[in-house]
Amino acid sequence: MILVVDLCAKKDSLAAEEFVRPVVELLGESCVVHMTEVTEQLVEQSEGVVLCGVQLQDFDYLDHVDRFAWLKTTTKRVLGICAGAQVIAKVFGGNIVQQQEIGVLEVLWKDGKTEQVYTLHNNAFRCPKGFIVRAKSEQCIHAVQKKTLMCVLFHPEVLNKEMVKRYFY
Amino acid sequence: MKLGVLFSGGKDSTLALLKAREKEEVVCLISLISQNKESYMFHTPNIHLAELQAKAIGLPLVSFPTSGVKEDELKDLQQAILLAKQRYQIEGIVTGALASCYQASRIQNICNQLKLFCFNPLWQRDQISVLRELLERKFRVVIVGVFAYPFGEEWLGRELTPQVVDELEALQEQYHINPAGEGGEIETMVMDSPLHQRPIVVKKSRTAYLNYAGIYHIEEAVLG
Incomplete structure (x- = not known):
């Protein structure tokens, strides 16, 4: 079962309908926990983890990065979406930088393919040491990867739904 | 908040x-x-x-x-x-x-x-599931606009029922319309819901329709 982590400021919030529910609907059977409830044990019992995005004006997740130290040792597949990607980058020393993108835009993947994606962020991240940059927009890095850890700044649950499922199954 | x-x-x-x-x-x-x-x-x-x-x-x-x-x-x-x-x-x-x-x-x-x-609490919701939730939650919804093929004039003023949802689902399969009207195919108005202290009652209405585009004009309505 995939562990879906809600990074919204409040547990069981109205915002989770927008940022967590669509991911759960794509993955099917999954277990949703708020970021304040994630434990290493829950991660190890799961088949993989998704760290979801949050609202544009919600920056609370940046105060909870210490809760994600388990990312350094886990071998599970982890997909970080937007705020979730920023958290993974931050845990591995990649700085968070102000960079706003809102709406549909094109990213360029490392293999030369371009893709339309949906973006919704006031912050982006620098590539942490040991990660490989996979995709960029004109403004910033959009996807980085290190082994089983994948960070995407855009929201694949909106326009790139297959990517979410494909990452785990 | x-x-x-x-x-x-x-x-x-x-x-x-x-x-x-x-x-x-x-x-x-x-x-x-x-x-x-x-x-x-x-x-x-x-x-x-x-x-x-x-x-x-x-x-x-x-x-x-x-x-x-x-x-x-x-x-x-x-x-x-x-x-x-x-x-x-x-x-x-x-x-x-x-x-x-x-x-x-x-x-x-x-x-x-x-x-x-x-x-955006409905973001990325399956459109048929939204229609079914409206019925489960006792919403009374009327179709007040149609703007696409194959919607005929008979759709104007129709109330959302389980049968209407089934018909919309069939149209989705056959014509690839958005069954909840997300592409502007239909517009609706809520007459009653758990939020309404009093329902909307239509006293006078008329329809205007031409070439798969029409509106159910509510000219006079009161609280029931």
């Missing part, structure tokens, strides 16, 4: 309002009254009844006119939201956006500029 709901009186904004009320404090409704029947952003059929809807639900309405010219209506929307922020100290906006990145990203942008939270 004090929230304002972008409200058209249609099914999506009313369901979004219900969901917002279950989690947060909704203090006002906000309606853009568009003069352009082909607005990219806003629902237009029977939008003049938003005031009566707000009265039925028991919430104050911030009503704001807009010419409906493509980019001007975004400035008008920003003004309307700013007015609601000043008048009711709202900290966020709720919309009934389901799938339109065009609409959603423009409203997100405005809210972000005004430092307001933006909530």
Whole structure:
């Protein structure tokens, strides 16, 4: 079962309908926990983890990065979406930088393919040491990867739904 | 958190309002009254009844006119939201956006500029599941506009029932329409719901229809 982590400021919030529910609907059977409830044990019992995005004006997740130290040792597949990607980058020393993108835009993947994606962020991240940059927009890095850890700044649950499922199954 | 709901009186904004009320404090409704029947952003059929809807639900309405010219209506929307922020100290906006990145990203942008939270509780929902939820939650929804093939005049004024949802699902399979009208195929109006203290009762109506486009005009309505 995939562990879906809600990074919204409040547990069981109205915002989770927008940022967590669509991911759960794509993955099917999954277990949703708020970021304040994630434990290493829950991660190890799961088949993989998704760290979801949050609202544009919600920056609370940046105060909870210490809760994600388990990312350094886990071998599970982890997909970080937007705020979730920023958290993974931050845990591995990649700085968070102000960079706003809102709406549909094109990213360029490392293999030369371009893709339309949906973006919704006031912050982006620098590539942490040991990660490989996979995709960029004109403004910033959009996807980085290190082994089983994948960070995407855009929201694949909106326009790139297959990517979410494909990452785990 | 004090929230304002972008409200058209249609099914999506009313369901979004219900969901917002279950989690947060909704203090006002906000309606853009568009003069352009082909607005990219806003629902237009029977939008003049938003005031009566707000009265039925028991919430104050911030009503704001807009010419409906493509980019001007975004400035008008920003003004309307700013007015609601000043008048009711709202900290966020709720919309009934389901799938339109065009609409959603423009409203997100405005809210972000005004430092307001933006909530879209129906975002990426399966359209048939939304229609079924409306029925489960005892919404009375009437189709007040059709704007695509193969919708005939008989659809105007029809109430949403399990059979109508089945028909819309069949049309989705056959013609690839959006069954909840997300592509502008149909527009709806909510006559009653768990939010309504009193239902809307139509006293006088007429339909105008030509070439798969028509409107069910509600000329006179009262609270039941």
